[in-house]
Amino acid sequence: MRAAVLHQPGPISKQPLTLEDVPIPEPGPDQVLLKVEACGVCRTDLHITAGDLKPQHDAIIPGHQIVGRIERTGKGVNHPKPKSRVGVSWMGGVDGDCPLCRRGLENLCDNPIFTGYSVNGGYAEYTIARASFCTPLSEGRSATTLAPLLCAGIIGFRSLRVANVQPGDRVGLYGFGASAHLAIEVLHHWGCEVYVATRGEQHQQLARELGAAWVGDATEKPPVPLDSAVTFAPVGSVVIAALSALRKGGIVAINAIHLDHIPEFDYDSLLWGERQLRSVANMTREDAKDFIALAMEIGISPRTRIFALDQANEALAAIEHDEINGAAVIVP
């Protein structure tokens, strides 16, 4: 099969992914072999190819927003059935018995498997996944519009949970890329007012089209105090901007697996008053199930730009340069 493989992390200008012919993997016990229909491209993939996240192997195939069809199942797999369509996300497996898993916090498992990082992912024609971490997906939607739901969507949804968003709240979204442009649809479904702070005319324009109550950039303050905010940009100064927009008792959830540096800030004015700063780490299978059901119910439809497998480096470069309005998706 053809796959985009990372051997040596480096800047995207050095084209770190190479297109190669590699053997189709064999599903082991409790695993399935998927034929990849589409795979979303996430900012995390950029952190992996750049080496911001420490390499786990000499060679890895990235990609963790996989829509695929079950080609073959390994020993002991009853579900999902062959030929059915499933999604595979960043959380590729957990041990199930560490102290955090036992508390129901599988997103924080001490021994996690991360798709496209600790095991091979979906920038390929086929991939392997753990059967119990496959989410059933609808046949009635195109693979390319389903793919961005699997990380941008699910982790954006988890961010709203971590920020404790309640119906009717005033919520800030800092950054308006793949994840935020899906989160805004969930927020509107919940009757929330959404305040978007983002750079770039095209992202601001998309936020207006999708019904934001206010659009500015992170140097401007929203016109009202916010109940909560989610930051999507991997930039610490944006976290401070979000904190400064909160009412007392409000929460900022940081949806970024890697952040450059949070500047020093004034506790008395920014965190006092029971304001909270929280990070969003990974996702649970329950987040996946709940979000996919909600996305189908309200008909969330990502804006996408499609790339071929041999354009994987270009897709990542487009994310790095903030050129994608919506989400990038690879179709092998």
Ligand SMILES: [Zn+2]
């Ligand atoms: Zn992701």
Ligand SMILES: [Zn+2]
């Ligand atoms: Zn665990």
